[in-house]
Amino acid sequence: MKRVNSTLNRVRRWWRRGIDPSSLQLRLSLGVAVVFLAGVSGIGLWTTWDMRQMLVVKHEKHLSFVADRLAEEIEQTALANFPDASLQPIVDRWSSPTLWIWVKQSTGEMAAYSSAIAPSSDPASLPATSQMSVIPKIYQVNDQYWVVCKRDLQANGQTLGRSILALNITHDYTVLSTLIRSLNLAIALAIFAVLVVIVPFVWRLLYPLRQAGQLAGTATRDGTDLRYFDPTRYPSEVKELVQTCSHLSDRLWETGQMQREFTNNISHELRTSLSVVYGYLQSTLRRGSNLSTPQKECLGIAVSEIEQTIQLLQDLLNLARTDSGSIPFSVEPLILNEVVAETMNAVEQLEHRVVQLDGQSAPITVMADRTHLAQALVNLLDNAARFSAAEQPITVKLYQTGNQAAIQVCDRGCGIPPSQQVHIFEPFYRVDPSRSRITGGVGLGLAIAKSLVKGMGGQLTVWSEPGQGSIFTITLPAAPAKPLHPKESGFKHR
Numbered sequence: 001m002k003r004v005n006s007t008l009n010r011v012r013r014w015w016r017r018g019i020d021p022s023s024l025q026l027r028l029s030l031g032v033a034v035v036f037l038a039g040v041s042g043i044g045l046w047t048t049w050d051m052r053q054m055l056v057v058k059h060e061k062h063l064s065f066v067a068d069r070l071a072e073e074i075e076q077t078a079l080a081n082f083p084d085a086s087l088q089p090i091v092d093r094w095s096s097p098t099l100w101i102w103v104k105q106s107t108g109e110m111a112a113y114s115s116a117i118a119p120s121s122d123p124a125s126l127p128a129t130s131q132m133s134v135i136p137k138i139y140q141v142n143d144q145y146w147v148v149c150k151r152d153l154q155a156n157g158q159t160l161g162r163s164i165l166a167l168n169i170t171h172d173y174t175v176l177s178t179l180i181r182s183l184n185l186a187i188a189l190a191i192f193a194v195l196v197v198i199v200p201f202v203w204r205l206l207y208p209l210r211q212a213g214q215l216a217g218t219a220t221r222d223g224t225d226l227r228y229f230d231p232t233r234y235p236s237e238v239k240e241l242v243q244t245c246s247h248l249s250d251r252l253w254e255t256g257q258m259q260r261e262f263t264n265n266i267s268h269e270l271r272t273s274l275s276v277v278y279g280y281l282q283s284t285l286r287r288g289s290n291l292s293t294p295q296k297e298c299l300g301i302a303v304s305e306i307e308q309t310i311q312l313l314q315d316l317l318n319l320a321r322t323d324s325g326s327i328p329f330s331v332e333p334l335i336l337n338e339v340v341a342e343t344m345n346a347v348e349q350l351e352h353r354v355v356q357l358d359g360q361s362a363p364i365t366v367m368a369d370r371t372h373l374a375q376a377l378v379n380l381l382d383n384a385a386r387f388s389a390a391e392q393p394i395t396v397k398l399y400q401t402g403n404q405a406a407i408q409v410c411d412r413g414c415g416i417p418p419s420q421q422v423h424i425f426e427p428f429y430r431v432d433p434s435r436s437r438i439t440g441g442v443g444l445g446l447a448i449a450k451s452l453v454k455g456m457g458g459q460l461t462v463w464s465e466p467g468q469g470s471i472f473t474i475t476l477p478a479a480p481a482k483p484l485h486p487k488e489s490g491f492k493h494r
Helices: 002-017 024-077 087-094 170-205 207-222 236-287 293-324 336-351 370-386 433-439 445-455
Strands: 099-105 110-113 137-141 144-155 158-168 332-335 355-359 365-368 394-401 404-411 459-465 469-477
Touching (some): 024 087, 024 099, 024 144, 024 170, 087 099, 087 110, 144 170, 170 207, 236 293, 332 336, 336 365, 336 394, 365 370, 365 469, 370 404, 370 445, 445 459
Parallel strands (some): 355 394
Antiparallel strands (some): 099 110, 144 158, 332 365, 394 404, 404 469, 459 469
């Protein structure tokens, strides 16, 4: 039953997606189904023919034999004054309750008939005599089936009359029809059963191909480690492809690991050196009473640039550690309202921007890491502040649906074109590179935020419309918590 439900669910998904004629799964399923249908249909046709030979042809041969013997006996005993009294005993001897015989003169008058039937039971209810054949044929009369044939009676080259024989085969024909219907139903059920079995079988047979495609797509998209294939579990025809994809994943993972280690090491070394230079410059500025104004301005610019560079290196280091999984996540139940309120207060003081809260006042408990969640939220608020006008407020929304809670950061900035939304979370990607120096961003904030949210088991998505602004949504798993009053949670509704 589970397999049937699984197959029906896949059929529904295919129907919603539409049928792809180039699908290998569709071709294999249809091919196997057609071959099976041809085989079963062939067996069904042969079985039908064999049963017809046994049940119908036997009666046709018997009727033909009786018709020939009856005609011979009548012709041998016929006298010049045909018909005579010897004709009726001959007809009665060959007749039976299911075999009716009529003998007519050449003028059309009835000469003799089976005693089992009444004189009024003329073969007029059967097909016209002109349509009857020497070869026995099956006719349906009302609800009965008859095998009917005729013979011309001749003596000394003269036509004496005609004999008509009708054999009732209703019982045998009904049995044959019932068997054929049962066979057709069995064939239909067998085809359905084969489809139920074949579709999951083909789906599982092509699983290595789908897994290889997912490997390439996932490794290209976010560098997920999917190296651990077991080629021995797969058919020989796809084993080579699986092994090739596994080797490709190995090389991609090793390259990514080398890149992360290099970024980690170089960021650490440069940050250490720049911190020393930054300290000397700060000391020079504090003690540089004898410096001229232009010199102080130049030193101030140098300090500002070094601060940005140190922050860039720190972001690179954080991103590399997050991607490599070396940053520990302390995921635990926490009140989402508290984290959001604290982060909003810090951003308002730092960015000097108005941040509005729009959400439910009841505490929302989620499973997350307080520090990393706050950092991700700071990055989103900082991004909203950079790419929206100073007079435009930034709105933060909180809500919970089922077993998930969400934080939305909404701005009214320039928006992001749809073609660029798929790249917005890539490191160093900027929608407008010409504004990078003005806003001070280098394109790492959103990448870090996405990595942090992903590390906590959540998702970070974006909706944006050019000219209307953007909405970044953090979705986190909700956790059961005891009801708290807003005052007890420390959350202040604005």
